[in-house]
Amino acid sequence: MVTLKQLAEQLSVSVSTVSKALHNSDEISPDTIERVKALAKFLNYKPNKLAVSLKSSKTNTIGVIIPNILNHFFAKALYAIEMEASKQGYDIITCVSNEKFSKELDSLQLLSNGSVDGFIMSLAEETQVANDVEHINAILQQNIPIVLFDRVSDKINTDKVIIDDFDAAYQATKYLLSEGRKHIALISDIDELSVGKLRTNGYLEALKEAGNYKSEALVIAIKKEGSIEGRIEQLFKTNTSIDGIIAIDNITGVVALQKALKFNYKIPQDLSIIGFSDENVLQFTDPKLSTVSQHTLDIGKASVELLINRLQNKTSRDTETKTIKTKLQLRGTTK
């Protein structure tokens, strides 16, 4: 790597002159500036980021910790975070917690040693289940800012980006009711998560408010992975009267649709389905799944904005929670 020192030697000037010249300091003569820049360009000089960061105590790097990169929601959020960060001149260091508390803790520890200026993260499932967030608060106490998105906790006082999960499910359920559906089931494989609980409550509330709704609420909480298909087939076998489904996670909506077709339901005549899946799965289904669109790109972008804002405004304002609007996207699986 080319260093300032090498430039200085070749030009027979001091290191500080070179440094100032490259920053267009008006202490330096235009002539010298030009010579310095010319050589720097010629030798493809790039300031050593480590040295700059060490000196300035700013890394211009954001640590991103997501629970599961194979979940398309998080992949897309990461995509948006990377885009926006890059646009604003920040690098991102990515860690995946794999839903494990211990991995989340490790990553946080590992990066809070000067590697990053702040964090953007979504809580691991284990962390949410145990509701143990000491490690997060410890980082915040070291004055390293954190933005939480999607999976958050009341026990952490920091900037957050969420969607209105309760309302999203509430509106989706209302819509099915407005279609005249009488037996609406909710399917979830994220029953343990904050967002899962909120969405379930939204569904329950909508049913409760519906005057003429006679049946019981039916919540299908699918625990361990792999049993999704079996559980949904079982649902259709044992509950032949079902005429509406709200699937509140990323994939069960698609699976439900596929199984319903297999069981010869006419969609949407016999049965409506609304999922929370991302757009990417739409090409895999026919008819297309109606969904609650979560504007994942906006979530990622807002997270970066909140963090950078916090990093750059030393005046510590109160913490802020940004709620990204959802949108009910009606497609082929609703009337």
Next chain:
Amino acid sequence: MVTLKQLAEQLSVSVSTVSKALHNSDEISPDTIERVKALAKFLNYKPNKLAVSLKSSKTNTIGVIIPNILNHFFAKALYAIEMEASKQGYDIITCVSNEKFSKELDSLQLLSNGSVDGFIMSLAEETQVANDVEHINAILQQNIPIVLFDRVSDKINTDKVIIDDFDAAYQATKYLLSEGRKHIALISDIDELSVGKLRTNGYLEALKEAGNYKSEALVIAIKKEGSIEGRIEQLFKTNTSIDGIIAIDNITGVVALQKALKFNYKIPQDLSIIGFSDENVLQFTDPKLSTVSQHTLDIGKASVELLINRLQNKTSRDTETKTIKTKLQLRGTTK
């Protein structure tokens, strides 16, 4: 952040003593070592990574540049890279080129300023189409090692991890021939990429070698995104004799299956389909798609191993290309 200096002051010893004590130097008395470590632990001391890196000229960080994180193949590769790197004590900095040459170039430039020890990357589509790899070779000339995976180039002499794309498609085609299929089409939305070309050649070769195969090869190269579904529907409408499909990219296999079902093909009686999709889409189809399994996790793992090997063995051995074996996973869409 707690620094060595602070520890030193509190203990009334010198900075160098503290540093040595924390590294268990046998120059330091057991007693001092204990005192130092106790205080370090108490104050939650963590060595500043920037300073260590600057001093040692090693960052223990790998730059990863992938073309598209929303493509499940790359998300999974990234997942594997992160896992393995983390296990070996390396962080990863992630950049997404979004298939753009310019973004790939920027990322490379940005991180080759001391931020990372080396790169793991897969070429952007634009880079492959233009076959312009000067920027990659420039980095290599600066003695920053790069491991290429999946999308590679003959014009770059470096360590690579690939699958035998030609053979994978060749074997898949052979299998359909062995089923007695007489009209086998190939579908691809990656016709511009090195891997796409190789797979297509494998298909063509298998057909050529088949003595009793009468029909023409039929390659459906789908260019721009969005038209996949239409193009496949059209295929079924205009080619009613098709009885076998090799889909060589991530998604067209699933779409072909879905459309075939819609057109009332009996699968696999009337029509066999083999895709290159990742396992994650399997839950979306019924019957389950037969695929060429690419062992994506192994690809990521091997990439990290090659890079770290290169980083740690200063003896510059010849460049190495590792070929990860594929496996034909027969499921419900083949006989």
Next chain:
DNA sequence: CTGAAAGCGCTAACAC
């Protein structure tokens, strides 16, 4: 056994 000092590459206050 412990400490002083140099230096990784850079910036910036302060000379000259």
Next chain:
DNA sequence: GTGTTAGCGCTTTCAG
């Protein structure tokens, strides 16, 4: 306009 110096936090040689 240019150079000297100190220092970011750490490691490591060399002296004591």
